[in-house]
Each structure stands twice: as C-alpha cells, then as structure tokens.
Amino acid sequence: MSKALLVLSDGVVFEGEGFGSEGEAIAEVVFNTSMTGYQEILTDSSYKGQIVTMTYPQIGNYGINEEDIESQGGIKAEGFIVKEVCEFPSNWRSQASLVAYMKKSNIVGLQGIDTRALTRHLRNHGVQMGIISTKDLNPESLLEKVKKHQGIAAYDFVKEVTTKKIYKWEAGCWKWCVVERSKAVLKVVVYDFGIKFNILRNLVEAGFDVTVVPAQTDTEKVLEMNPDGIVLSNGPGDPQTVTYAIESAKKLMGKKPTLGICLGHQILGLAMGGRTYKLKFGHHGGNHPVKDLSTGRVEITSQNHNYCVDINSLKGQVKLTHKNLYDGTEEGMQHVELPVFSVQHHPEAGPGPNDSVHIFKRFREMIERFYAKKN
C-alpha cells in the first residue's frame, strides 16, 4: 500500500501507509479508547469533522455488517487512523471488510503509525487540527493546508448530518439487547442533530412511538404533533454554533418533558443561560466510570464528547445528577422545577456498555409523572 502522512497543526508528522480510499482529509484529530465498536464509531454522526484514532492496535477483526450502523449513508468520520488494519475478518455476521467499507464511503485511512505516541501527544498538547494525505507527501505543504483551515468551531456540522425529512422509526435493538420491549404507548419527537440509531432503537425498546425531525424544525410544528416528550439528540461540533437548536430548546422547555443526550445536553445547558467549555482531549471511549448521584451506583459508560456544560454557570436552575469519576467533570443534570433532564454520556451505548440504558426508562417515568400531575 502507498505511503501516507498525518501532519498535525503544531507541525508533528507521522508517516504510515494509506488504506481505504486515496485522498486527503483535514479535520480535528481525536482518539478513542474503545476496544470494539469501530463500525459504530465510524458511522456516528458526532464524529463529523473529526479524524478518529483508535488506541486499540488491531482494527477490522470482525469486519462490517449491516445491522450495527449508527447512521444512514456510510461513514461520517472524516478519516481513520489505526495501528494495524485487519483485512480478513472473522465473524459470522461479517459482510465486508473494513477496508472495502472505507473505500465505498470514500474515506481516507492511515495505518502503521505509532498510535500510542499520537495519543500521548494529543493528551499532552490537546486535540488539534490535522491532515491525512495519500496524495501530497510534502509535510510542509500539508502543514500549510492545516494552518489555512479555520478550525471546526467555525462550522455547523449539524446542518450536514441531520435528516432532510420527518420520519418514523420502528426498529428495536439488535436481538440480544438487555431491555425488555414495552408496548409503544408514549409519543416522542426526536430532534436529529446527528442522531445515533441506537438512541432510536432504545427509545423503541423503552416503549416509545418515535418520530424524528430535522434539526431546524419549528417548535410550533413539533408541538402540533402533540408528542408526550421531546429528545434532543447527540451530534457533532461546538454546541454554540447551533443557535437555532438553542432557541428551540428555550421554547420547548417546560412545555414538554425533555431529555437531552450529549450535544442535546449541551444545548439544554446553553438554552438555560449556562456556558459550555472545551475539554483538553475530550472523552471518547467505552470505559468511563460515571456515578449516578441519586442512587450512588457507578456505571461504566460510553462517551464521545469534546465539550462540557459548566454546571456552576447554572446554579439554582439545575441539580447535578451524574459525575465522571475519571476527571470529576459533570455528566448529567436535572432541572430543579421543569421536567427536563440530560446526560453527557451515551446511555444508548453502541459502542460501549449498556449500564446506563435505564435512562430511557427514567425518561418514560418522568413523562408519566408529568402527565399524572397535570391530570
């Protein structure tokens, strides 16, 4: 395979081999520590605008299958970096190899670099822009290209990944999911900011009738649909760029019970007048311990975020409900009066542990309580 380069915006160069598609990709370089789940990671719209590095050294072992995708239309990450790619998968569900899948989605991959060194560099110096190229092998010209790029904070990726049309979702989780499926009795409208299918699957399992709407849908239109609850989904990029979503959240809060996940959680934080800040190297992995402060239980969670809500900026308005035991950052909040709660981690897993899947049940219970009180 041909030579390929990764050049970071601080001038550090990694040389390896290209795999997947030929070409060039400029994006923010992040690392993910999950040992499984590369297919879910690649198809997660939250990775739009990012090049993902896997810390686990051999990726592709179990191939690609049609069931484990997290979004329609192939890979969403801009590029993929691994230590070693496995071209001959072994798994009964495998339908294609990772390399073939990357080619089909027209995504550039880089393998054969010291991913541990790259991860350390990102941990020490923070996530930054980078470029992978199989065409241009001149580090200086690549560095120039990265420097010219205005950075991802300037982009609204949500517009690119959200659905164009309103649609209904009916599929449940993959056959062996932990949650028992309840009958769909409650209607929920999900704002798609780059939704992971597993959120929709888990909502179905928890007994919801699910309708997905585009990110810029008017709140009036949503309220006309008369849902029992609203979900603000995960999604890519800086929450401050999605001003229309923050406005919608402001209008909806209190009218309908609301659950926010990841970007949805940050949007709620901003809608309440709080502030968000960027983490040095983000949380991307499937092993973060999160303490549920109401039960005292520690759950191992799936994480994928670079931004956080500053809980101190919302004093008096919300209660902290979840805390990350790695770095003490906030992972969830509950409004003190309104039926609004949100989590920063991913209760839907995909990839990662199902420990927090009960969040969907909690959402359902909140809705039930809300309407019981009203009647």
Place this chain on the structure above:
Amino acid sequence: MPKRTDIKKILLIGSGPIVIGQACEFDYSGTQACKALKEEGYKVVLINSNPATIMTDPDIADATYIEPLTADIIELIIKKERPDALLPTMGGQTALNLAVELAESGALEKYKVELIGAKLHAIKKAEDRELFKEAMKKIGLEVPKSAAVMNLKKGMDAIEHIGFPAILRPSFTLGGTGSGIAYNMEEYTELLDNGLKLSPVHQVLVEESVIGWKEYELEVMRDMKDNVVIICSIENFDPMGVHTGDSITVAPAQTLTDKEYQRMRDASIAIIREIGVDTGGSNIQFALNPKDGRMSVIEMNPRVSRSSALASKATGFPIAKIAAKLAVGLTLEEIPNDITRETPASFEPAIDYVVTKVPRFAFEKFTLLKLQFIKFVLLKLLFEKLELLTSAFIIFALEKSVLFAVVLLNVQLAIFLEEKLLLDMLEPLKVLLAIVLRI
C-alpha cells in the same frame, strides 16, 4: 461504604501442592490477598500445605500454618486462632471445597466464622450443575442442552432436541468407561446401547457438544453496593474441546463485534448477580457457535481463578488484591486504581495492546523412549502450526505476539530434544522464523 470493623481476624486457605489446575497462580493471588488485608489493618491467619510458596514466607501473614489441607485440621486452627471470617476464594478449587465442607459440617457456625467473598449458597449455585442450569434458565441464558436417559426410547426423544454432535456419559462407570461423542444416529445408538449396559444404574447423560465452538472468558468483579465491572475478556485461540490450560489464549477478545461483546458483558453481570457472589472476582466461560453466534454459558468460578492471574497481568488490574479489599466491605469506587493512582478502581481497563498466553509443555520431563513419539507429534504439530501460521498470515498478522510466542516456545522445546531431533526440526523452524521475520 467503609471497611468492616466487626471483623478483625481473617483466615485464608492456600491452594496446597502445585498440581494440574492448581498452579503457582494461586500463590500469586493468595499473597496479594494477604498483603491487601494486612494493609487494611486486619490480622491474617494463613494455612497452606505447600511451604514452597511465597505466601508462606514469614512476613506475609500474621500467623502461618503449614499443615495438611483437610477440614479437621482447619477446624483445629479455627479453634485455636478464633478468626472472625474465612476468605475462601483465593486458594483455587481446593480452598473453595474446604470452605464448603467446613460450612456444611457446622464448624464455621460453631466458632462463629463468617464466610466472606462468596457465601455458601453462591458457591453451591455455581458449582452444582443442576442448580447452575436452573439459575441460567431463570435469567434467560443458554447452557448446553442435556438429558439423563434410562432407555433407548427416551434416548431417541433426547437426541431430537439435543442434536449432534452429542456427548454420552454413562453414570457411575469407572474412569469414564463408555463415554464418547456421537456425530450421527448410528454412533449414537451404539454408544447409548453400550452405555446403558455399562452403567450400574442403567443411566446415560446425553449432552449437547459444543466442540469446535469459540471459547471466551470474562473476568468480573462486584462490590457490596452491587457495582459490577469487567476486568478483561479473553478469547481462546483453540476452540472448545481444547482445555483452556492447553490453549493459546489472547486478551482482549478478538473476533466479537461491540454488540456481541456487550451481550456477553451483560450476561456476565446478570450471572454474577443471579449466582449471588457478593464481592470479589468471578470467572465466567462462554462458548459461541461460530456459524450463527448462539451463545452458551459453560461455567462460572465464584473465585479467583487461573485466568484471573492472566487477566491481572494483561491489564495491570490486581484482581486478587482488589477482591480481598472488596470482601471486607470496601467498594470499587473507594479503592484507588493501582496504575493511575488518581482514578478509582471502578473502571474497565481499556488496553492498547494484545496479550498472548502460550502453554509450555514440559517435554524435557519425558524419557528418551518417548522422544521418538514426541518427534512425530511435534513435527505434526509444527506442520499444523505452519498451516495455522500461514493462515494467520492471511489474517494479516493475527497477532505478532502469538507468532513470536509460538516460535520461541518451539525453539525452546527443540533444545530439550536430542541433537538429531534438533536437526530434523531445524528446517520447519527456519520456515517459521522466516514467516515471522517477513511480518
């Protein structure tokens, strides 16, 4: 949850002599446990019949008894030392069996000794095949199908739902006489007919065979607050049918998608809760049909096992040490992670490397007479391995660590053999090395 103050003195049972299935791994876990308990301020009384262990060094426990590992002797020690608790999960199956014996004879009750780590009901539920099968059924998990058959007609009904291949075991025959695997109806009828005649009670146990399925193990830990974490997943290179001790094993699991791994993780958590191991580590084994992903629970060890030692070394998570601390009431969240020292032990190690264990067969202990045979086996093995290696090569460096380990071991083996044998071995070894060097 703070550590318990109502217990002061804890008795720990070692695993005794090193035999197959009870190797030095248990010395490693026992020593860790002693140190951990002392660190928390408890007095530790240790009994082990094997003085050639680290744990029996004078400074490890507060009182060390080198005595035969029998219930009578342990009862005498209990009488003399009057410990408040017995931690039975560190000394392998030997210690666990002795704890059951002491609990059932009433000795523990008599001297008010509490079983910590795993209670009697949990040990029994995990060890008794029928109870275990029932427990798995209750939480919706599969175990290999089985039936006890008394006559040919019942045998025909049984095979209908068990399917081929099936393992047949006549009850109460000496040394497993009459046992075998049936791949078709003809073999089945013959084995069954023969087995029924051989068994003094005219009973044959027919069990679904999972030979050739993928084999996995998960190391699970649970604390008093019911927090559960998975320390490590292990995939066996050799399929079901080859004992884990004889298998090449790799951590973490290599060929499971995230959904499949999480399914196994969820199952493990459900199992440790259902069996009721309050605190500490357990090892759970699964078989997975490579054709359709059907998953079967093989067994659960409600104690620190040999795989725990591998998992500890593979991840840096000191399973025995943490298990000992959990047994006295600390929670995972309260115990600092040994590696980072800043974060708590309530996490799941995410490793960025692959660990391979290769069994080392002590061929040097064979007599010269057997060497010709070994030569034959070894060459055959080597050729099979070669095939394996080329296919490993096709899977593109399945893991360099596997190849290196295999080659290193084979070279070492060769050194122990006769010179002539060594010469015979040289060519295949060169090929092996060449393959490795190419990768």
